[in-house]
Amino acid sequence: MPSARIVIDRDFHIGQVPRRIFGSFVEHMGRCVYTGIYEPGHPEADSRGFRQDVLSLVKEMGPTVVRYPGGNFVSGYRWEDGVGPTQDRPRRLDGAWHTIETNTFGLHEFVDWAKAADVEVMEAINLGTRGVEAARALVEYANHPSGTYWSDLRRANGAEAPFDIKLWCLGNELDGPWQIGHKTADEYGRLAQESAKAMKLVDPSIELVAVGSSNRGMPTFGTWEHTVLSHTYEEVDYVSMHAYYQEHDGDAASFLAEAVDMDAFIDGVVATIDAVKAAGKHTKQVNISFDEWNVWYQRGLDSEDQPHQVAKEWKTHPRLIEDSYSVTDAVVVGTLLHSLLRHGDRVKIANQAQLVNVIAPILAEEGGPAWRQTSFWPFARISELARGNIMQLVVESPKVSTAKFGDVDAVDAAATRDEDTGKLALFIANRGLEDATEIALDLRGIAATSVARAELLTVPEGGDRHTANTLQAQQAVGLVPLDSVQIDDGVVTLRLPALSWAVVELETSRT
Incomplete structure (x- = not known):
């Protein structure tokens, strides 16, 4: 993977x-x-x-x-x-x-x-x-x-x-x-x-x-x-x-x-x-x-x-x-x-x-x-x-080949951290169409203590990338739990399926 x-x-x-x-x-x-x-x-x-x-x-x-x-x-x-x-x-x-x-x-x-x-x-x-x-x-x-x-x-x-x-x-x-x-x-x-x-x-x-x-x-x-x-x-x-x-x-x-x-x-x-x-x-x-x-x-x-x-x-x-x-x-x-x-x-x-x-x-x-x-x-x-500081991320990602832009990162992300509450919000997409991606967060100066929220938007079971919410199927696509988020010895990992967007909110403390 x-x-x-x-x-x-x-x-x-x-x-x-x-x-x-x-x-x-x-x-x-x-x-x-x-x-x-x-x-x-x-x-x-x-x-x-x-x-x-x-x-x-x-x-x-x-x-x-x-x-x-x-x-x-x-x-x-x-x-x-x-x-x-x-x-x-x-x-x-x-x-x-x-x-x-x-x-x-x-x-x-x-x-x-x-x-x-x-x-x-x-x-x-x-x-x-x-x-x-x-x-x-x-x-x-x-x-x-x-x-x-x-x-x-x-x-x-x-x-x-x-x-x-x-x-x-x-x-x-x-x-x-x-x-x-x-x-x-x-x-x-x-x-x-x-x-x-x-x-x-x-x-x-x-x-x-x-x-x-x-x-x-x-x-x-x-x-x-x-x-x-x-x-x-x-x-x-x-x-x-x-x-x-x-x-x-x-x-x-x-x-x-x-x-x-x-x-x-x-x-x-x-x-x-x-x-x-x-x-x-x-x-x-x-x-x-x-x-x-x-x-x-x-x-x-x-x-x-x-x-x-x-x-x-x-x-x-x-x-x-x-x-x-x-x-x-x-x-x-x-x-x-x-x-x-x-x-x-x-x-x-x-x-x-x-x-x-x-x-x-x-x-x-x-x-x-x-x-x-x-x-x-x-x-x-x-x-x-999204609250507090907009974090300056460094993303190391596998590439996706595109006709318009050449090779681009499969993983696209933004993050914010509220110094008052310690909450870190990560917004992340896997724009690859074929492969799931394993993602590791390298946190420096902060330690993740727990997962406050983890949600995923992706192709629903039985659907495809064109699936939409319609008058007849108003909830065909929505947010579902992202169960792959793990915290082990301060290291946060998660897995995103192909063609997906997710939000992960972490409780953190300073180190």
């Missing part, structure tokens, strides 16, 4: 776990909002229309911050359409997703839902069709206490206290030709700079995210970040990153290694940020908001009546890109979370896109049940257990 070794030294760590990296995303797209988190009349809905079955799963999954209301949607959105009496709100055409937006769910409803879900709001502004005035008005509406037009309008609309939203995205994917209001880097950089200045004049305490490249494959990647940050460096706190991954042509080995691409993408953006910092003689540090990431099988909108293409008919909240996630997808999601955690010194915010129905870890049927996809589990466990 192949073997691997992971070295964890108490004194070598990257930094504290940034809790905002366990974020999610709610966009007015498909059924994420309507019949996802919000469905008046559903048997599980409360008086506000919030689905309590979905809310329960969200709390179990544990996102800390949720980005809203988009996404591509925000680049044509008038935030004023979503406030005030519901019966007075206009119905609008949403050009981003070719649907009709009813606006029955808006800012007030989302803030109330976020409080119920115990998540922080990350609000995106429209810098596609709108600009400085609308941006500063929204900050005033949301955050100013009272005594002005916009703050008093909020109070008149039922919210006496300010929403106190601290995180703001300065638009979305404006480098993309598909985006409403697509701009060059200079055009966007100047607009973002002036919008940021105006917003911080209203509320100096807010944190701002400048739009980075829509993905690493964009022809302007790198130069876009450099130009935008050359304009905005002193005004913003983060630059965004977006990445989606999928299996191509049955090449599962390359797909399972996509965290290699995420690692390189992050390192490239960090280098660009720091180059702008040095050239501009800046003293502050801009970091990264990886505010869209996930597995997404990109086949157009993949609508309910026109698979793999844009629907011709204008509909309200149709099914759009509702991918069903397999065991393979869940292992990839786990490794992407490892990458984000390993870069927690610079990636301070991350949002898995999206939360419900739309390429989501949670699925919910209109009038019916809600359930966990396979990808729910790595997110839930890492969000729950």
Whole structure:
């Protein structure tokens, strides 16, 4: 059996776990909002229309911050359409997703839902069709206490206290030709700079995210970040990153290694940020908001009546890109979370896109049940257990041959240790498709005293790597006990089957 070794030294760590990296995303797209988190009349809905079955799963999954209301949607959105009496709100055409937006769910409803879900709001502004005035008005509406037009309008609309939203995205994917209001880097950089200045004049305490490249494959990647940050460096706190991954042509080995691409993408953006910092003689540090990431099988909108293409008919909240996630997808999601955690010194915010129905870890049927996809589990466990210091690991692993990345480690891992409790959480994947791997932990400066938790996600008995959780089989794939963890004379060993993801939480003491 192949073997691997992971070295964890108490004194070598990257930094504290940034809790905002366990974020999610709610966009007015498909059924994420309507019949996802919000469905008046559903048997599980409360008086506000919030689905309590979905809310329960969200709390179990544990996102800390949720980005809203988009996404591509925000680049044509008038935030004023979503406030005030519901019966007075206009119905609008949403050009981003070719649907009709009813606006029955808006800012007030989302803030109330976020409080119920115990998540922080990350609000995106429209810098596609709108600009400085609308941006500063929204900050005033949301955050100013009272005594002005916009703050008093909020109070008149039922919210006496300010929403106190601290995180703001300065638009979305404006480098993309598909985006409403697509701009060059200079055009966007100047607009973002002036919008940021105006917003911080209203509320100096807010944190701002400048739009980075829509993905690493964009022809302007790198130069876009450099130009935008050359304009905005002193005004913003983060630059965004977006990445989606999928299996191509049955090449599962390359797909399972996509965290290699995420690692390189992050390192490239960090280098660009720091180059702008040095050239501009800046003293502050801009970091990264990886505010869209996930597995997404990109086949157009993949609508309910026109698979793999844009629907011709204008509909309200149709099914759009509702991918069903397999065991393979869940292992990839786990490794992407490892990458984000390993870069927690610079990636301070991350949002898995999206939360419900739309390429989501949670699925919910209109009038019916809600359930966990396979990808729910790595997110839930890492969000729950990652505390304290992010450990700097040394991994010695057998290799897996891939067409895209060459030879990569079969074992991919991340770990955290809470000095206060002594708990060491190891998150680990075997991305090999054939062989189980025996893994030994070389702990230095700490001693494992007991196993607090050991759970495994892998191919279920009678299934294969494509097995998914569906309406008919909602619990086909889940976490099962990992019985192979042993502590012998302070040496920790475990065995991971092929194509698996696991969490091992150890009680430890200093040596």
